Amino acid sequence: MSRAPTPPPAFSVAPVPIWRLLWLWVPMAGAMAVVTVTTLQSSQRSPLELGYTLPFVLLVTGVLTWAFFRRRISLEGDDLVVVSTFYRRRVPVALLQLDKARIVDLAEHHEFKPSHKINGYAMPGFQSGHYRLGGRKAFCLITDASRMLYLPLRDDSVLLLSPEQPRALLEALQALAVPARAH
Template identity: 65%
Template structure:
């Protein structure tokens, strides 16, 4: 008896500038400076420093790890998007590929993620669940100038920033015709 062959194709995510990690580390650095300043004024004990400083380092490490955790994979008829702390599996058959578009969010504000429902975001980077008007959107946006807008049949949207959006859209169309 033959096994079904597994197909797995990965698509590179458009890189986000490394300096965006500063949006994570600068507030943590500010808290560390406040911690040291209050310790020097003898408002904190050495035990406070011993507990808080490693916690801040661990928090910064986890958030930095999450920032770099980004993957787009087309696997066995499903589009699997992994971004920060979130993962979304969407069957290719549930995508409305005839309505898919590659957009620049600066020119098409109607496609820009709105209110964050449950996500990880900073200027120029959105990951997780957002509102797009009245619709729910799952976002992995690292480059707002080339975002793949993928509506689904259940009135949700995927907003993705693959490095080559046309290649991903072509692969999805090829998968859908099989």
């Protein structure tokens, strides 16, 4: 009798209040209202165009809402895997500079705050994807800026993560890195 494979250790991501989605839903609802009013008032447009436009806007809103909830932090073998919205980052634990890792509060440590979005998904209180941190590349999954895990890599890039329990993730990474150092 074979045993089911054990799932990789997962670390809960700090929750984001659901009302943050209003930053997405309100503008999209406004766009649908404007499209509807201008289409119905225009003599050059037919109401049939609404049959194409409104479902498309609803589909985009649905995909962006789904992406908002797609976030996961796990350890798979010797890799840290971060899945966030449309992005995925797999980093071997050996590439992490765990001696320089810190748990930070962005309100107190502005130097760890991502400065420019390169390719990401963001709304107030939520950042996901690729950013710049000063001159360094940063991959972010930030849902709680008050207790964020700063993980520098050997290639001079950075991971900025918001696990629900940042200390537990850091300790798991350190425990995984110890056997690698012993060899």
